[in-house]
Amino acid sequence: xxxxxxxxxxxxxxxxxxxxxxxxxxxxxxxxxxxxxxxxxxxxxxxxxxxxxxxxxxxxxxxxxxxxxxxxxxxxxxxxxxxxxxxxxxxxxxxxxxxxxxxxxxxxxxxxxxxxxxxxxxxxxxxxxxxxxxxxxxxxxxxxxxxxxxxxxxxxxxxxxxxxxxxxxxxxxxxxxxxxxxxxxxxxxxxxxxxxxxxxxxxxxxxxxxxxxxxxxxxxxxxxxxxxxxxxxxxxxxxxxxxxxxxxxxxxxxxxxxxxxxxxxxxxxxxxxxxxxxxxxxxxxxxxxxxxxxxxxxxxxxxxxxxxxxxxxxxxxxxxxxxxxxxx
Numbered sequence: 001x002x003x004x005x006x007x008x009x010x011x012x013x014x015x016x017x018x019x020x021x022x023x024x025x026x027x028x029x030x031x032x033x034x035x036x037x038x039x040x041x042x043x044x045x046x047x048x049x050x051x052x053x054x055x056x057x058x059x060x061x062x063x064x065x066x067x068x069x070x071x072x073x074x075x076x077x078x079x080x081x082x083x084x085x086x087x088x089x090x091x092x093x094x095x096x097x098x099x100x101x102x103x104x105x106x107x108x109x110x111x112x113x114x115x116x117x118x119x120x121x122x123x124x125x126x127x128x129x130x131x132x133x134x135x136x137x138x139x140x141x142x143x144x145x146x147x148x149x150x151x152x153x154x155x156x157x158x159x160x161x162x163x164x165x166x167x168x169x170x171x172x173x174x175x176x177x178x179x180x181x182x183x184x185x186x187x188x189x190x191x192x193x194x195x196x197x198x199x200x201x202x203x204x205x206x207x208x209x210x211x212x213x214x215x216x217x218x219x220x221x222x223x224x225x226x227x228x229x230x231x232x233x234x235x236x237x238x239x240x241x242x243x244x245x246x247x248x249x250x251x252x253x254x255x256x257x258x259x260x261x262x263x264x265x266x267x268x269x270x271x272x273x274x275x276x277x278x279x280x281x282x283x284x285x286x287x288x289x290x291x292x293x294x295x296x297x298x299x300x301x302x303x304x305x306x307x308x309x310x311x312x313x314x315x316x317x318x319x320x321x322x323x324x325x326x327x328x
Contacts, residue, residue, distance in 0.1 A: 050247025
């Protein structure tokens with residue numbers, strides 16, 4: 001009886017071993033990073049290229065990407081721990097530091113280097129001039145956000161005073177701008193791609209100008225993380241930056257068509273040809289940063305933009321908010 005029992009147990013054990021050998025094995029040595037992006041846009045092509053081409057996997061990283069729908073929401077996610085890393089305008093890190101937060105976010109890699117939005121007008125023109133904004137109602141996004149501050153800074157540089165020469169509306173949330181314009185609010189709206197093209201293709205307006213061409217180089221979108229996350233995960237952040245850099249190099253060295261094919265899985269509602277045309281526009285205005293390095297000069301320009309918009313209460317030193325350790 002005992003021999004029979006042992007034999008049965010041995011068979012069961014052997015079957016369990018055989019079955020478990022066929023079961024999918026859990027990933028080993030893979031670090032998951034929760035990444036919160038300010039919006040989902042072809043403006044961030046280097047990120048999606050790095051994801052599709054396996055650059056993060058090569059570093060032993062797995063990204064969980066979520067769209068926060070606004071830089072302030074990205075910052076909330078980072079500060080609460082719902083996100084490990086944020087991709088948003090660096091202005092949010094300045095606000096948090098100036099509020100006295102001890103464990104605030106640090107900027108450690110740059111993604112884009114100019115405004116990536118496009119101006120949509122209700123009336124078609126093939127000869128748009130920035131003076132056309134005078135006397136008009138412009139939907140610019142949330143007060144204190146990089147899109148509206150870059151717009152206002154650009155207007156002032158061209159001698160147009162927001163609030164006097166034109167009405168820059170900051171009462172509408174970033175992700176609500178398309179709907180507001182479609183409903184009839186405003187003469188112009190500033191939108192990222194592919195949203196801008198989608199709105200125009202549906203007959204709600206006309207793309208008349210790249211704001212990046214008007215504004216020039218600005219430290220527009222960066223990666224940030226809380227100080228303690230970086231300190232406790234230095235090797236992970238270093239690997240993350242390495243993958244980001246490879247994504248940037250790919251975008252710099254490949255054609256819009258090649259880039260479009262790489263990032264197409266992240267824009268299933270857009271054709272490869274349409275994505276390629278948008279990538280070409282962004283490459284034309286040199287929107288994609290060629291390096292993750294956030295320069296001191298660009299950081300000081302950021303503070304100038306915040307100061308110009310009345311959002312700056314103090315000028316934190318470069319070393320307090322920018323980390324360059326991962327550029328080595």
